[in-house]
Amino acid sequence: MKNYGDILKRPGVTCVVDSHAISGLDIRHLIVSNTDLAVIEESSLSALETKLELLDLPQNRIQAVPTPALKHLHATRLLTLNHNDITHIGPKAFEGMKSLARLNLYDNRINRIDALAFSGLDTLEFLNLGHNHLQAVPIDAIKRLTNLTSLELQENKITSISERDFAGLKNLDTLKLAHNFITELGPYVFKHLSKASQLDLEGNRINRLDNNAFKGLEDSLKWLKMANNSIREIPTVALKDMHKLQEFDFKKNNISEIKDDAFDMFGKTVKFVYLQGNQISSLPVTVFGEMHSLDHIFLGNNKLEHLMRDVFQPIIDTVQIIDVQGNPLVCDCDLLWYKQWLSQKVGIHDSVKEISLKTHCWTKKPKHEYSISKNDDHTLHHHHLLRS
Numbered sequence: 001m002k003n004y005g006d007i008l009k010r011p012g013v014t015c016v017v018d019s020h021a022i023s024g025l026d027i028r029h030l031i032v033s034n035t036d037l038a039v040i041e042e043s044s045l046s047a048l049e050t051k052l053e054l055l056d057l058p059q060n061r062i063q064a065v066p067t068p069a070l071k072h073l074h075a076t077r078l079l080t081l082n083h084n085d086i087t088h089i090g091p092k093a094f095e096g097m098k099s100l101a102r103l104n105l106y107d108n109r110i111n112r113i114d115a116l117a118f119s120g121l122d123t124l125e126f127l128n129l130g131h132n133h134l135q136a137v138p139i140d141a142i143k144r145l146t147n148l149t150s151l152e153l154q155e156n157k158i159t160s161i162s163e164r165d166f167a168g169l170k171n172l173d174t175l176k177l178a179h180n181f182i183t184e185l186g187p188y189v190f191k192h193l194s195k196a197s198q199l200d201l202e203g204n205r206i207n208r209l210d211n212n213a214f215k216g217l218e219d220s221l222k223w224l225k226m227a228n229n230s231i232r233e234i235p236t237v238a239l240k241d242m243h244k245l246q247e248f249d250f251k252k253n254n255i256s257e258i259k260d261d262a263f264d265m266f267g268k269t270v271k272f273v274y275l276q277g278n279q280i281s282s283l284p285v286t287v288f289g290e291m292h293s294l295d296h297i298f299l300g301n302n303k304l305e306h307l308m309r310d311v312f313q314p315i316i317d318t319v320q321i322i323d324v325q326g327n328p329l330v331c332d333c334d335l336l337w338y339k340q341w342l343s344q345k346v347g348i349h350d351s352v353k354e355i356s357l358k359t360h361c362w363t364k365k366p367k368h369e370y371s372i373s374k375n376d377d378h379t380l381h382h383h384h385l386l387r388s
Contacts, residue, residue: 029054036061042068050075058082058104065089071096080104082128089141091116102126106152109133115140124148130176131155143168154178154200163188172196178225179203184210191216202249203228211237223247227274230254240265251298252277260284267291276300276323283311294319301326309337316341320348323355331361331370339372 027048037060045052049072062084070079077099086108093114094100101123110132117138118124124145129138134156142151149171158180166172172193182204190196190213197220207230214221218241231253239245248270256279263270271293280302288294294315304327312322322341329335342359345352356373363370 027052029056031056032060033057034059038062040066040069045069046072049073052076054078056080057084060084062086065093067093067095070094073097075099078102078104081108082106084108086110088112088114089117090114092119093117095120097121098123100124104128105132107131111135113138113141117141118145121145122147126150128152129156133157135159137161137165139165139167142166146170148172150174150176152176154180156180158182160184161189162186163191166190167192169193170195174198174200176200177204182206184208185213186210187212188215189213193217193220195220197222197244199223200225201229202226205230207231209235209238211235213238214242218242219244221245223249225249226253227251228253232256234258234262236262236265242266243269245270246293247272247274249274250278251275254278255280257281258283258287260286262287264290267294269293271295273297276302276326278302280304282306283308285310288312289314291315292318296321296323298323299327300324303328305330306332306334307338308334312337320345321351321355325355325359329359329361329372331363335361335372342373 024047028051030048030052033056037057052073053075055073055076055078058080059082062081064086065081067090074096076097079097079100079102082104083106086105087110089110091114094103098120100121103124103126106128107130110129111134118141125147127142127145127148127150130152131154134153136158137153142148146168148169151169151172151174154176155178158177159182161177161182169192173195175193175196175198178200179202182201184206185208187210190199194216196217199221202225206226209231221242222244224245224247227249231250233255234250236259243266245266246269251274255275258280267290270291272295276298277300280299281304283304285308288311291314297319300323304324307324307329312319322338342352342356346356357371359372360369361372362368
């Protein structure tokens with residue numbers, strides 16, 4: 001392929017794709033990035049209609065989808081228009097791109113999408129509309145994308161979602177709604193997404209989850225990310241039928257108490273639990289009793305003072321990571337088991353060594369901070385006797 005200088009003309013401050021420069025070339029992947037490109041004329045890409053498979057146009061100055069130029073690209077499978085200045089998507093914006101499978105529109109200024117914007121994209125599987133100015137899910141535009149498997153709407157200005165928002169997306173596997181302004185999840189909001197395995201709602205303002213919020217995801221949901229919200233308790237009832245859930249991410253919420261049956265109805269398949277950065281001060285003895293698949297548990301930066309062996313006994317032989325760094329742990333013999341467990345795991349997992357070095361405990365009289373990894377068993381026992 002020729003260099004950008006051969007492909008682009010630069011009249012003034014803009015660039016125009018030159019059809020003569022690419023005529024006769026066997027180009028399968030065309031990249032025009034980080035230029036002043038603003039205009040793609042109708043005939044610019046016509047010579048590539050049966051050959052071009054990947055078209056990357058990120059970090060330019062494109063203000064509108066170049067529909068007339070794109071209509072010739074019948075073989076193109078990927079189109080990237082990230083980091084441009086597009087404000088809206090009009091009707092049949094990608095007409096003619098009958099092979100398109102992946103469409104990237106991340107980081108534009110899109111605030112309006114016509115109901116027929118994606119008309120004709122029957123083969124589209126991946127759509128990224130992240131980091132735009134959308135205030136609602138573009139229901140009418142996406143409902144016809146029946147083959148879509150991944151929809152990214154993160155970093156927009158969406159304030160609410162409802163049951164009808166995702167109707168028609170029967171093959172969707174991944175839905176990303178992170179870093180919007182959603183405050184609650186109402187009943188049956190995901191009922192049409194029976195194949196969705198990944199749901200990302202991190203960084204919203206969610207403080208309420210209806211008990212039926214996840215209905216419809218029972219046979220598919222594996223990864224649930226709800227970190228950085230305002231949730232006050234583990235939604236046991238809402239998740240009770242999620243019998244395939246593997247990742248439970250509720251870090252940096254406002255959870256202060258974990259009930260003894262918090263994971264009873266869905267915890268058997270969970271492998272990763274992220275609860276760091278909450279307000280948890282104690283753990284019920286039976287809380288991990290049914291979590292036989294648990295592999296990693298992160299409880300750092302909470303308010304835990306004691307770490308009782310009985311709590312972790314059901315999983316102690318199978319769990320690979322127990323991270324409690326950043327808690328105000330008291331130096332006493334209740335920590336002996338954890339110190340010994342860490343020393344056994346250090347040679348197996350590199351991350352355990354870092355956890356061991358960064359986990360500290362405190363004595364109360366006199367108040368002093370100790371590293372668990374450098375604290376011998378006798379010292380912990382001695383401080384336990386002083387405390388008692």
